[in-house]
Amino acid sequence: MPIKKIIDKVPGGMMIIPLLIGAIIRTIFPHLADNTVFKSSFTGGLFMGASALLAAFYISLGSTIEFKAAGYILKKGVSLWLGKIAVAAIIGLLIKFTVPDQNHMILGLSALAIVAAFSDTNGGLYMALMGQFGKRAEDVAAYSIMSLESGPFFTMLILGIAGLAAFPAMAFVYAILPLVIGMVLGNLDLDMRKFLSQAQGVLIPLFALALGFGINLKNVLSAGLSGLLLGLAVVIITGIVLVLLDKLTGGTGLGGIAAASTAGNAAAVPVAVAAVYAGYKGIAATATVQVAAAVIVTSILVPIITAWFSKRSDRVEAVKASARL
Template identity: 80%
Template sequence: MRIKRTIDRIPGGMMLIPLLIGAVIRTIFPQLADNTVFQSSFSGGLMTGSSALLAAFYICLGSTIEFKAAGYILKKGFALWIGKIALAAIIGLLIKFLAPDQNHMFLGLSALAIVAAFSDSNGGMYMALMGQFSKRPEDVAAYSIMSLESGPFFTMLILGVAGLATFPVMGFVFALLPLIIGMILGNLDVDMKKFLGQGQGVLIPMFALALGFGINLKNVVTAGMSGVLLGLAVVVITGIVLFLLDKLTGGSGLAGMAAATTAGNAAAVPVAVAALYAGYKGIAATATVQVAAAVIVTSILVPIITAWYSKRVERREKAVAKQHMTT
């Protein structure tokens, strides 16, 4: 059976197929996530261990990056991070201006749901897509900077309740540590660079499966069209902005497209914000479901779009190389 060859024919298949398998398992057997026997098993470790798998991926990735590339990583990471946060802030202000009611409702979506969905990218998916399609490992490493957007802090800041959370500086340090370890090993020893570098491709479907297990497809139906609309808006609007920023920082636009997602942990942000700001308690539950739907929609669409654009970039590069050879 030609399983790998078949998966490779699907846009973003090595990321998308395991992700969908994980989501289908979670949707059919939602009780598995709370089953202590399953959690303590090797199967449970694989399905729920996305953080550990991503840490291993970061070490393998870091081993392929030379120290001189650190400047590019910082430039790319900060550009995409600031672009994501600034865009969410602008949209939040527009909603407040266009729909100045208590919960700033707009097209059935609250400012809480929109800002939460727009301000946090799916880091696992970004790294998987860049690991599969980008020819520069530095593009993958840029998420070490973008990880600053994770959690409720910037959502609360944008919504005007800043000061109710503390910035997790050590969390940022710990997020960078696996990458730094990999970089040190790879730069000190060429054999370690070759050995660890081979692990990137293997780990992508592994943590894609774990990421998918965190998604219940029923949330799309529950959220209705408002949640689907939110997901589509994240893909289109952030996709355009981040694509342009990626181009301005010397990229092909591929990294910007791969970052046009909503992180799975963004679904927990509305409840966290409502716990600290009473004005959003009445809409927190609805916002949670809408953001969860946006996570699913972006998780399906972004790999397909990124894979399609990757092929365009590859064809363009081949055409340019062929033209240079004939001149």
Template identity: 70%
Template sequence: MRIKAAIDKVPGGMMLIPLLIGALIRTFLPGIFELPEFKSSFTGGLLTGTSALLAAFYICLGSTIRFQATGYILKKGVSLWVGKIGTTFLIALLIKAIFPDQNHLFLGLSALAIIAAFSDTNGGLYMALMGQLGKKAEDVAAYSIMSLESGPFFTMLILGVAGLASFPLLAFVFAILPLLLGMILGNLDEKMREFLSKGQDVIIPLFSLAIGAGINLTNVVKAGFSGVILGVAVVVVTGLVLFIIDRITGGNGVAGIAASSTAGNAAAVPMAVAAVYTGYSEIAATATLQVTAAVIVTAIFTPLITTWYAKRVEQRKATV
């Protein structure tokens, strides 16, 4: 049986399919989560151990982030990173100013879902696109800076600074600590980087299964539609902003459009944030579905738009 090949045909399949399996278990077999035998078992730990699995994932992810960067990598990576985080922060301020109920804005979207989807770039997608369409290898390496977006830290920071949530200082420290630990280990020892980085792909379906086990599918249709709108908004808004920033900093705009996506691990952020700030606990499951939908939408539209624009750039060069 070619199970992995079939899963890989689905955009974000290694995250989406286990998440749906977990959601099916929660929806149709909710009673097992209350059984003492289940709670004390390895199966119970797998389906409810989201925090532990995410902590392990962020250590592995952090190991891939390099401290050193050349001038071009630094300029490209920092400009796109600041553009992504800055745009998300401005959106958070607008939400705070315009909407009195940040948990239910419109189409079922919440501030939590919007900020989580907007603040994290799909690194694998960006590197694949720039490896094919970029003008130099350093365009790919720029993601070493942008990968700082990964995890719940900046989502929490933006929500907190914008006044959309309140987090104790230690919450920020503990949220970023696994990522920092991975970064330190990966930069001190190349063999540790190689070893830990392999864990990302293994842990993604495991934490997705646990996240799904906290979701009731009765809300999936509504969340899915609003998630599609969220994904389109991410591509349009961040694509335009990052395109302009890329052009201003000497690029041709391709890298900016290639970064207009939502990372797969962003789907884990709502649950991670809700674990710290109880004000989001009731909407975390819906926000997870919305961000997951945004991941899929951006995984489809971002490559299409990036490739189309890159071809236009090449056509202009050919006519000059």
């Protein structure tokens, strides 16, 4: 039975489907997590060990990030990375000063869900699209810089700076430490990079299952529409900003469109942040579902828009070439 092929046909399937399976199990058996025998078992560790699985995932992911990045790669990667983080930060500040609600809810979306969705790019999607439609190999390699977005660090930093949450200083160190450990190991030894990087694909469905087990679907039925809205906002707002930045750094704007997405692992961020800041524990489950919905929406829309933008750019270049003859 081609289980993996079926899952791969779903945008972000390796993240979304295990997450839904975990959520369904939790919804059907809401008190299973309170069972002492279950909690002390290996099965309980799998379903309730999201933090440990995420730490392993970030070490694996960090091993793929290179310290060195030359010229065009550095310029392209830094501009798209900063653009993504800056947009999330500006939105966070706007929410802080315009939404008086304790959880800073707007249109059913919390600041936690919004910042998490806006601040992390779907790297696999970006590299696949730029590999297909990009004009230079360096466009693909730019994600080596953009991958610094991964994990809860920048979400926590933005929420903290915007005054939407308060974190002890060491929380930032502990949040980014697994990623740094992976980066150091991967850059010191290429064999370690190859070895550790292979674990990424395996760990995604495992931590997604654990994250899903923390969600009772009865409590988040209203998250669907707001999640779709969140995904649309990510594509439109970050798309406009990143296209402009891409053009300013010598690109056609294609890289900006390809980066206007939400990474599958961003769905793990609300739980990670809530583990540090208790004020978000009550909305972490809803935020997880909303960010997961944004992952699906952006995974569908971004490839369509990128393909259209690429064809449009090719037509414009053909017209310019004809005019020069």
